[in-house]
Amino acid sequence: MSFDYDLFVIGGGSGGVRAARIAAGQHGAKVALAEESRMGGTCVIRGCVPKKLMVFASQAPAAAEESRGYGWLGAEAGRFDWLTFREKLHAELSRLEGAYRSGLLAAGVEVHDCRATLVDHHTVALADGRQVTAKHILIAVGGRPTLPGIPGEELGMVSDDLFTMEEMPRRILLVGGGFIACEFATILKGLGADTTLVYRGGKLLRGFDEGGRTLVTHQLEHIGVTLRLNANPARLDRDAQGIRVTYEDGAVEHHDAVLFATGRSPFTKGLGLENTGVRLGRRGEIVVDEWSQTAVPSIFAVGDVTDRINLTPVAIREGHSFADTVFGAQPRKVSHDLVGAAVYVRPHELASIGLTEEAAAEQGPIEVYEALFRPMRSLFAGSDLRAMMKLVVDDVTRRVLGCHIFAPEAGEMIQLAAVAIGMGATKEQFDAAIAVHPTLAEELVTMRMPVRRAGGATA
Incomplete structure (x- = not known):
């Protein structure tokens, strides 16, 4: 049977765009992608990117207050003008959307700016009335915010x-x-x-x-x-x-x-999945195996619609791995075991990778190394907020099972810690690294004595 496309991607977010671009641009597949909203999906248009820019904007008053603590008398943030910020924000989002679109077109992907739904295992219906066929279909429609179901x-x-x-x-x-x-x-x-x-x-x-x-x-x-x-x-x-x-x-x-x-829920309603044998989970998520393949061999799904780990870099890795596996003869699975995350609160962020202290203690004996202190920069300016550096260590293998940081720019630090922990680094290997002084991150390599033990016989 001949098909119009080798791959049809439903959804123009980070996971879908990456899969389409790699399949077409690197592996030579004939690919089309349909997106009913703006290219770039939740992260670029209404999630991570605009949120982080708003985080930056919101810190001006705190920066002015800290400046006064360093002798900048009279330092003030001034008046925040929402409409001025919003105009610049939307211009930046449009620029990013254009970059996503141009990347697809440069790779040879055919883009359809409309909703697409499933007709059967190989057929997609476009909102403009056309129907097309594909040997493989990838669903990457993400999730949507949910409401609590209360009056008003x-x-x-x-x-x-x-x-x-x-x-x-x-x-x-x-x-x-x-x-x-x-x-x-x-x-x-x-x-x-x-x-x-x-x-x-x-x-x-x-x-x-x-x-x-x-x-x-x-x-x-x-x-x-x-x-x-x-x-x-x-x-x-x-x-x-x-x-x-x-x-x-x-x-x-x-x-x-x-x-x-x-909360957010997978955006599977009205997708036409009832026309296929694709199975849904309890929260409406598309059930997939370790290869992101559904119960229908020709249909795959990546990203938040699968409700595995709902983070943009995870969706990107899943989409890339799918394209390499199906079109590049390079079978690759995505491990969801060690994925770093950060919560962009301010002035201190919370970032982590691996097991929490509580989860690790349930698996066996652990040592916990923890430093609680007031960072030099904010302490000098008069702040009493404390930072936290924590390593959770397997008491038998000495492997670092988890790292948790509450400090300014914790997200930047956890990214580098993730490399070491992903490679199976032990506490002694952390200790062997010479500290960079004076930094916050040096605490991760200078904690010599555990503050407590848990799990196993000590639980």
Whole structure:
């Protein structure tokens, strides 16, 4: 049977674009890609990139305050103009979108600017009425924000909406306790909004190391974010004072805006998967094997739509590995065991790779090396915020099982630690590295004595 294409990619985010570009440009496949929104997907258009730029923008007041601590009397950040920032932000996103598109075209990929759905195992229907066939189909449509299902939730925003706001809210409530909620609480407070964060649990950032979770919680309070833990909104209403938020315990607050950061779900609804044998998981994710192949041999999926590890670099690696495997005769799997992550709160970020102390202790005896200290730079300026460096070490093999950092630019440090940990470095090999002084990162190679032991017989 002949096909119109060797590969048809549904979704123009980081994973889909990488797969299409490698399959066509490096391996000579005939490839088409369909994207119903803007090229670049969540990360480039409404996620990592604009968020990080907003993080940078939000730090001007803190930088001015620190400057005064160094003798720059009268240093002030001035007035933040949201519309000026937004215009420049959108110009940058358009530039990046153009780069993604030009990269595809240069590789020979045919781009369709419309929605695509599955008709059968080899056929794709385009929203413009055409149908095309492909030997292989790759689904890379990502995920979308979810709402909590409460009355009046339509009055709230999701993270996508933040980048297109007409004005900066004076009072805002963020609902959620994950990295998106924590990051945007930091951003909005820094940009001048009276910011409240409500979370149904007792501690933020579930899944991260417990020590880091505690430090992030304290830092948000330190910068002036109002935290309402063990609480949950029951309904939203609009009245003359703004959006009235009624909590499950009966408490009432008013805000100018409400942002739901209550999770994301795979974007599989209406994709036509019912026309195939592709299986879905409990959360609507596409079930794939270690090769990113679905239950249908001709259909693959990568990225957030598979709900494995929902991070852009993971989607890119999955897309690249798929293209090398199927079209390049270079079979490659993606290991999801050691993936670094960072939460871009400020002034200290939280970054980690490997096992948390709690998870490692469940597997066997461990040693924990930890340093808590006030960094020289912020201490001199008058800040009491503490940094944390933590290594979790297998007490038998001496391998470093996890690294957790809470400090300025922790994300930059964890990237380099990830190389060593991925290679199976031991604590003694960390110790053998001579410190670069004075730096924050030197603490990772100067901790000589464990602060505690856990797991195994000591648990």
